[in-house]
Amino acid sequence: MDVHVTRSAVEGTARAPPSKSYTHRALLAAGYSDGATVASPLVSADTRATARAVTAFGGSVDPVPEEWNSETDAVEVDGFDGRPVVPDDVIDCGNSGTTTRLVTGTAALGDGGTVLTGDASLRSRPQGPLLDALSELGVRAESTRGNGQAPLVVFGPLSGGDVAIPGDVSSQYVTALLMAGAVTDDGVEVSLTTELKSAPYVDITLELLADFGVTADPVGSETADGAAGFSVPGGQTYAPEDGRYAVPGDFSSISYLVAAGAVAADPDGAVRIEGARPSAQGDAAIVEIAELMGAAVEWDREAGVIAVERSALSGIEVDVGDTPDLLPTIAALGAVADGDTRITNCEHVRYKETDRVSAMAEELERLGAETTEEPDTLTVHGSESDLRGATVDGRADHRIVMALAVAALAAEGTTTIRGGEHVDVSFPTFFETMADLGARVEREA
Numbered sequence: 001m002d003v004h005v006t007r008s009a010v011e012g013t014a015r016a017p018p019s020k021s022y023t024h025r026a027l028l029a030a031g032y033s034d035g036a037t038v039a040s041p042l043v044s045a046d047t048r049a050t051a052r053a054v055t056a057f058g059g060s061v062d063p064v065p066e067e068w069n070s071e072t073d074a075v076e077v078d079g080f081d082g083r084p085v086v087p088d089d090v091i092d093c094g095n096s097g098t099t100t101r102l103v104t105g106t107a108a109l110g111d112g113g114t115v116l117t118g119d120a121s122l123r124s125r126p127q128g129p130l131l132d133a134l135s136e137l138g139v140r141a142e143s144t145r146g147n148g149q150a151p152l153v154v155f156g157p158l159s160g161g162d163v164a165i166p167g168d169v170s171s172q173y174v175t176a177l178l179m180a181g182a183v184t185d186d187g188v189e190v191s192l193t194t195e196l197k198s199a200p201y202v203d204i205t206l207e208l209l210a211d212f213g214v215t216a217d218p219v220g221s222e223t224a225d226g227a228a229g230f231s232v233p234g235g236q237t238y239a240p241e242d243g244r245y246a247v248p249g250d251f252s253s254i255s256y257l258v259a260a261g262a263v264a265a266d267p268d269g270a271v272r273i274e275g276a277r278p279s280a281q282g283d284a285a286i287v288e289i290a291e292l293m294g295a296a297v298e299w300d301r302e303a304g305v306i307a308v309e310r311s312a313l314s315g316i317e318v319d320v321g322d323t324p325d326l327l328p329t330i331a332a333l334g335a336v337a338d339g340d341t342r343i344t345n346c347e348h349v350r351y352k353e354t355d356r357v358s359a360m361a362e363e364l365e366r367l368g369a370e371t372t373e374e375p376d377t378l379t380v381h382g383s384e385s386d387l388r389g390a391t392v393d394g395r396a397d398h399r400i401v402m403a404l405a406v407a408a409l410a411a412e413g414t415t416t417i418r419g420g421e422h423v424d425v426s427f428p429t430f431f432e433t434m435a436d437l438g439a440r441v442e443r444e445a
């Protein structure tokens with residue numbers, strides 16, 4: 001679907017969608033339990049994939065994922081109580097890396113084989129380190145093509161043990177091992193052989209596990225690079241207090257609303273974002289990043305409200321080691337800001353739905369921005385007056401689509417974004433939300 005975004009001002013109040021990361025974990029944790037309610041879940045393509053996987057392993061989900069809609073304010077999960085059955089069919093993880101990695105851990109617990117696959121993007125993403133770790137733990141875990149990518153075949157059961165894994169490809173491997181490790185007989189201890197990137201996502205996991213009554217902790221002496229590893233005792237039971245877990249707002253999604261306010265808030269108004277209570281999400285750093293670039297941002301943490309006014313932005317240097325999903329947003333802000341925005345420590349951002357470093361460099365160039373791409377750094381040489389509407393490719397990647405829509409608000413004329421429908425992965429109401437704020441958005445059927 002093509003979406004046309006014309007330069008326009010935004011103002012008013014928007015509500016942040018629920019967190020994708022917490023929703024995936026809560027649905028799966030509820031699957032590992034003997035039953036729990038997930039309140040205010042994110043209803044999106046990726047979270048449906050995790051819910052379907054829970055069903056494939058013998059849980060049930062009410063309403064069924066196909067019936068989720070904007071009215072779905074809670075999902076009742078009847079879990080498989082730590083003992084996943086062998087699925088009747090292949091598990092389709094769609095476009096979702098989180099589903100693939102976390103569910104590979106679940107598959108390892110089964111007393112038989114599970115096949116996992118997904119769309120073309122998903123089938124090009126790295127799974128090798130997780131397969132190697134599971135193999136080291138005695139599970140047969142293979143890529144059908146022998147290239148470390150899905151389709152994957154996993155034959156359990158996993159009883160636990162100690163395992164070493166690199167930390168610089170995906171933190172989701174650690175999350176997968178911890179979530180599954182809690183219901184093994186012996187528990188799992190993961191030691192990191194390289195620095196952990198995306199580390200706040202493991203914090204999200206530890207926070208959620210604690211909320212489900214599951215103990216897991218960092219282990220080893222903390223180095224300058226962070227924790228040396230993580231450990232989860234086995235034989236644990238997943239059970240949230242009062243049988244219910246409520247999902248907080250999503251700061252990766254909030255980043256587009258903050259950026260929209262920073263580049264295009266009406267001079268007499270502001271963009272207010274509700275549903276922004278603090279949690280373990282590293283992507284809350286967008287508030288500080290926008291401020292450092294010169295935006296007028298106020299965050300009332302207790303009320304969970306962020307207000308952003310437009311001001312002149314200037315380029316800064318940002319390390320996205322902890323916050324890979326912010327790269328497209330920061331790049332879009334950098335295109336509007338004056339001077340250079342250097343986004344460093346971003347090699348792992350190349351392993352996402354698409355290579356987001358190249359994608360943003362190339363697509364912002366189409367809008368008139370100059371960029372310099374290095375393996376681990378993206379520099380955007382920004383200048384709002386250079387930005388001109390053009391046809392850009394969303395690369396079938398929700399975050400590229402949304403970041404380009406933000407840049408388009410500040411680009412002269414109209415920008416056409418190809419593949420606008422991919423926002424359904426994490427923020428299905430993104431374009432309605434932007435239109436409600438006054439953005440000139442036209443979607444082709």
Ligand SMILES: O=C(O)C1=C[C@@H](OP(=O)(O)O)[C@@H](O)[C@H](O)C1
Nearest residue numbers: 021098170171172198201324325
């Ligand atoms: O665990 C999670 O919920 C996520 C972890 C991050 O991935 P990596 O750990 O692969 O960097 C992030 O990019 C992704 O959007 C969600």
Ligand SMILES: C=C(OP(=O)(O)O)C(=O)O
Nearest residue numbers: 095096097098325352353
């Ligand atoms: C990379 C992302 O998600 P996943 O790894 O689950 O595909 C994302 O949402 O930006």
